[in-house]
Amino acid sequence: MIARIEAFIAGWGLDEVLRRAGAYREAGADALLIHSKINTANQITSFMTAWDRCCPIIFVPTKYFKTPTEVFRELGISVVIWANHILRSAVSAMQDAAAALHESQSLARIEGKIAPVAELFRLQGADELKQAEKRYLPLSETPKAVILAASRGQNFGDLTRQKPKTMLEYQGCPLLRRLVDTFNNCGIKDISVVLGYKSGAVQIDNIHRFINRPWKKGGIASSLYKAVEKIAGPVMIAFGDILFEEDVLNDLLDTNENIVIAVDTSWANGRKLEHDIDAVLGDQPPSERYGASRCVPLNAIGTHIDHTEAHGEWIGLMKLSTEGSRRMRSFLEAYYQDESRLETNTSLVHILTAMQEAGEEIYVNYSRGRWLDVDSPDDLQL
Secondary structure (H helix, E strand, O other): OOEOOOOOOOOOHHHHHHHHHHHHHOOOEEEEOOOOOOOOHHHHHHHHHHHOOOOEEEEEEOOOOOHHHHHHHHOOEEOOOOOHHHHHHHHHHHHHHHHHOOOOOOOOOOHOOOOOOHHHHHHHHEEEEEEEEHHHHHOOOOOEEEEEEOOOHHHHHHHHHHHHHHHHHEEEHHHHHHHHHHHHHHOOOOOOEEEOOOOHHOOOOOEEEEOOOOOOHHHHHHHHHHOOOOOOOOOOEEEEEEEEEHHHHHHHOOOOOEEEEEEEEEOOOOHHHOOOOOEEOOOOOOOOOOOOOOOEEEEEEEEEOOOOOEEEEEEEEEEOOOHHHHHHHHHHHOOOOOHHHHHHOOOOHHHHHHHOOOOOOOEEEEEEEOEEEEOOOHHOOO
């Protein structure tokens, strides 16, 4: 408990200061703070000379700053407080910086004179906060995305003469840009794109680029293998010629299984009956019954499945959990140990089927519509 004596400030003499000091000390104060507003240390010196030094003395030499600190040590003062000089120096620095900015309309004059942002973080203890977050917050990994967009799109003729199919525009915006925006809107910012044909024509910011040079021969599975380093932690894998609404992606993100593919149950509408599709048979058919599971084990996938028996169509979107990524990566690395396979036309359907045959459990997540695959100019017109 420190008692602050303002008698000198209030205009009283030394006797009153000593009387108050004695009373505070007798009342149990552990230390005394003596203050003076004159511009010399005379009052402080007179008090310390008369005081019996029975407790620590603290003082604030705001006005008599020219007196050497050693003088106060010799007087027996225990603590000095330079009360507001840091604040006052900050005000002066801010005024100087504001004036320089106003005059020059530029940061050039002051940038070298001010603290870097990293120093502000250090003063705030940002590293300690990060360590606390790691210790106390639930551990969760933000998903990444890998988009497979190496192909030209032969069905589009002159439309893809100078750019790959993924850069074709849908309602004035390239397919790839729309895909990236959809992932971003769902909180996925780490996005890798595997390119091949006319990769220089892909002008999209904030993506990691991988190049599948034998894109004509290698197939889409080899494109995924080109980005195998990104298959770690939760990962979303998407074909580069599809579009889907955010709720399709969010539904897939909410599943708990390790490897899950998004399956559309409205595939049989219209012209789909006339096309080859990655048809899917689930362990259970899709149901609109209340409480029915929409995420079920995969029984079979491929173009060989009779359309009349299929439960849906894989839309070209897949989710891997952290464990799912580990298993997918392990399988791909083993599969492509034979480097000749990099130039064979291997589909992801082939990879999923092979993993399933090896004992891996694959799941399907049913949804209805709200996506578009761009296989021909008719799709853009549609």
